[in-house]
Amino acid sequence: MSKQKLVIIGNGMVGHRFIEDFVEKADLEQFEITAFCEESRVAYDRVHLSSYFSHHTADELSLVKEGFYEKHNINVLIGERALTINRQEKVIHSQTGRAVYYDKLIMATGSYPWVPSIKGNESKDCFVYRTIEDLNAIEATARRSKNGVVVGGGLLGLEAAGALKALGVETHVIEFAPVLMAEQLDQQGGQMLRNKIESIGVNVHTGKNTQEIVVGGETARNTMKFADGTELEIDFIVFSTGIRPQDKLAKQCGLATGRRGGITIDNRCQTSDPDIYAIGECASWNEKFFGLVAPGYNMAKVAVDNILGRDNEFTGADMSAKLKLLGVDVGSIGDANGRTPNCKSYVYLDENTSVYKRIIVSEDGKHLLGAVLVGDTESYSDLLQYTLNDIELPKHPDSLILPAHAGGEKVGLGVDALPETAQVCSCFDVKKSDIADAVAAGHCTIGAIKAETGAGTGCGGCIPLITQVLNSELKKQGMEVKNHLCEHFEYSRQELFHLIRVEGIKTFKDLLAKYGQGYGCEVCKPTVGSILASCWNEYILSPENNGLQDTNDIFLGNMQKDGTYSVIPRMPGGEVTPKGLLAVANVAQQYELYTKVTGAQRIGLFGAHKGDLPDIWQQLIDAGFETGHAYGKSLRMVKTCVGSTWCRFGVQDSVGFGVELENRYKGLRTPHKIKFGVSGCTRECAEAQGKDVGIIATDKGWNLYVCGNGGMKPKHGELLAVDLDNETLVKYLDRFMMFYVRTADKLTRTSVWLQNLEGGIEYLQEVIINNKLGINEQLEKEMADAIDSYECEWTKTLSDDKQLARFAHFINSDAQDDNVVFTPERAQKRPAFFEEKAPIYNISLEDA
Amino acid sequence: MSKWIQVCELEKIYPSTGVCALVDGKQVAIFRPSEESIVYAINNMDPFARSNVLSRGVICEHQEQLWVASPLKKQRFNLLDGSCLDNSEVSIEAYKARVKDGQVEVQL
Secondary structure, three states: OOOEEEEEEOOOHHHHHHHHHHHHHOOHHHEEEEEEEOOOOOOEOOOOHHHHHHHOOHHHHEOOOOOHHHHOOOEEEEOOOEEEEEOOOOEEEEOOOOEEEOOEEEEOOOEEEOOOOOEOOOOOOEEEOOOHHHHHHHHHHHHOOOEEEEEOOOHHHHHHHHHHHHOOOEEEEEEOOOOOOOOOOOHHHHHHHHHHHHHOOOEEEEOOOEEEEEEOOOOOOEEEEEOOOOEEEEOEEEEOOOEEEOOHHHHHOOOOEOOOOOEEEOOOOEOOOOOEEEOHHHEEEOOEOOOOHHHHHHHHHHHHHHHOOOOOOOOOOOOOEEEEEOOEEEEEEEOOOOOOOOOEEEEEEEOOOOEEEEEEEOOOOOOEEEEEEEOOOOOHHHHHHHHHOOOOOOOOHHHHOOOHHHOOOOOOOOHHHOOOOOEEEOOOOEEHHHHHHHHHOOOOOHHHHHHHHOOOOOOOOOHHHHHHHHHHHHHHOOOOOOOOOEOOEOOOHHHHHHHHHHOOOOOHHHHHHHHEOOOOOOOHHHHHHHHHHHHHOOOOOOOOOHHHOOOOHHHOOEEOOOOOEEEOEOOHHHOOOHHHHHHHHHHHHHOOOEEEEOOOOOEEEEEEOHHHHHHHHHHHHHOOOOEOOOOOOEEEEEEEOOHHHOOOOOOOOHHHHHHHHHHHHOOOEOOOOEEEEEEOOOOOOOOHHHOOEEEEEOOOOEEEEEOOEOOOOOEOOEEEEEEEOHHHHHHHHHHHHHHHHHHOOOOOOHHHHHHHOOOHHHHHHHHHOOOOOOOHHHHHHHHHHHHHOOOOHHHHHHOOHHHHHOOOOOOOOOOOOOOOOEEEEOOEEEEOOHHHOOOHHHHHHHOO | OOOOEEEEEHHHOOOOEEEEEEEOOEEEEEEEOOOOOOOEEEEOEEOOOOEEOHHHOEEEEEOOEEEEEOOOOOOEEEOOOOEEOOOOOOEOOEEEEEEEOOEEEEEO
16 A cells, blocks of 8 residues: 655744644654754744853754664755645645655644845845854854844743843844833733843833834944834844744645635644644634634644544633743732633732732632732742633732741642643643543653653653652552662662761661662662762762772762863862962863863863873872862852952851861762852852852851752752851751751752652751751761861872773773864863764774 | 683672773673672673773662673663663673683683
8 A cells, every 4th residue: 555645834833833743643654744944943942042152053953863864764955845736636835846746735834034025125234033043143243233122022022132131232222102011011021021121131122113224324234223213223133023823835836825815724733724734823613813822723633633533622722821930020910910700810019129919800809810929930830820720819819929027928729639631731632531540550750750651751840740749649559759769779878878877887788788679779889889878978989889989989070072081170269379270270181181270179181091090180180279179069169259358248158168078078078069169248249149058258147048059940049048157067067967968868958859849948957057856066077077077088099009090991902992083172172073083983883 | 612711810809899801802891799709700891881991880680680880871781681671672692701720711
């Protein structure tokens, strides 16, 4: 039997989602699949387009896993545009003259930016904001511009304004309506958003009708003229004035289209031609089109199901949204403008911290119809569940938006209150019952749930909710909520820590024999290695411990992608002497190491061969350095500002204290890495509040913040205690560090640890300051033992010939790894790309 | 046809770690999972990163078999047949290995 020919026009987010879903559900043997991709690259994430400016790699935005299309034999015609569709003969012609026949056709042609017909808008200083090419053009122009304007104060417009701001040009936003984001926010919400945006230096002009753009101006390249007679001199203009469905091709071949444009579809996503489907922004359903990705994904799924003969219907979409625009949290749910007859509102306004919240409830006060949140969107997911599932509101609905100090309660809508049909993941339309079914079928971890249902693999925003559903389902089935380390130990990290300490266990082998099973794995070995090091502070490379150490610890350096290592000596508090710098420079020059100041106020040397590490470290240690533990799950460094010693604003000696603390806690193995910051005054130049431990000078002493984090999920530290003297602060820190070491789960940073600690910061204060658990003496003693037994791991390693033998690349040859190749870059070197390596190497790779 | 090639003394490999040997121009990762005189040999190149690092990974047990987790991104490779636990379409070469008279030997 010949294969059925499936053709998809459009390889945007929705077009690609269709293919993914189809590949998953269909027997591919029976289909021949072709996709037209007009852009020069396959599907990428348009939702996070602005992040392109910070990363600059299209790869990072790509939605297509490497080799995905090849693996499934899908023919993607990159850079080819479908020009005509002949529905009688079922053939598509492209601009290259190619003819592609179809049995079923899916149109996912998306939308195009609509630009109002303003005189002068064809200037080369005018742009739209839609593709990576648009972004490249905007960036190139921004480089030679002083200022830029976004026309359109909607969601995408503000996103674009954020991008302009990030490019470093003076940024303006022009909106025709009197408020920003008129679609999603009410007037007061729009005003609050405007205040916040203006406070970060974006100029907002509302109620402006642009009439003409003329070339030239006194201070800029162009001048915009508005209907009210005012003008704005500006270098370049980005239009973000809405989108229109791309339905040109549909009109050409005579498919029915909606009154406002868009390819007309029914509930099954079928167009007026039953062999043609339309999905995503190009489709018009009940005269509506959807400019968000979630409804598009939903349509993709419906189309796949119907092509495969399964029943599935598109029933509209919830247009609620939560996002961060120019650093401001914004949420909009349902009837945000309160247009439902007889509805009632509750409003909370705090002009001090710029928070605005409004909920719109039904006439009888029992149901939530909509919400607007600006400045604080914490209650968004709970409120959304109230509307989506029509859950009855509490007696005083205002308690949902009031802050705790004003009598509000945490919404804390338990997952058990959600109906089975509640949508948990909107990207992939996964319901609570789907998760329950997966759990019942034996998928009992978040990873397994993600793999089984797809939930949480889109934007990821629903993962906390999925976790709650998972735990609740496990509990219901009488299964314990497990945080077992792995298949070899039926204990959590915290439990193992206590077993090791209480029973004085010193080796992995003993622990495994007594409390575990099997051989061990890449999860339990390093975790136990870390616990043993925390408890007994013994040499991590001893014959018993060696095999437990992960990638970096095992050779006391951070392994880089080419198998070489970085070398980072400790520079406590960021201090280094000129003589020390000379020693670092000499060794870097001798071994041709790439040299960079790291984010931790010290100097990193990169590209060291494993075999050279001992010699390099010998030279550094001879010059008075010691290991910086940059490779360890341990205290990394203490970042300091110069403090009262030099700075005319400083009130305490932040460097001196930072050095003392770094030397005190260096080497202690912790569940995850730990960073400190010490600032000499309230200006906070050491950015201490973004660290696990943040110490900020006051007139009277120090304020102590804990559990902050930079990195992937930035979080400010929480205030543990104020105006401490040095001695008390060190005492608190000893207790805090050891309490974290004892109780955190594996690879858990302090911020997440605190988040999961029942009772939060208040509980931690009770433990650390008021000795609620009665363990403080013990914690201090354990810390004292650890400090007493500190030794520099590199010094120790260099004194042991047997250890040194481990560092050679080959056990049986003095040769070095010939696959480590460098290329010059900016007067230094970098690892060569695969393509840059000698071709002869390809041959040995082939048979590898 | 293939012959056993002597690589090093077993004693040189710490139990539960691996080493890399140069055998006939090839980089071979050799693992000694325990104190016993049992060794395994696979190619040293991580096929995902195309870097010669596998000998430096943690030896682990899953599905009652032994694997090594790549030190770079933790994909696991079977010590007996070189298959990859995390991606069934990827595999690397595995070689015969044994201990004879205290010496580690491999066959390419």
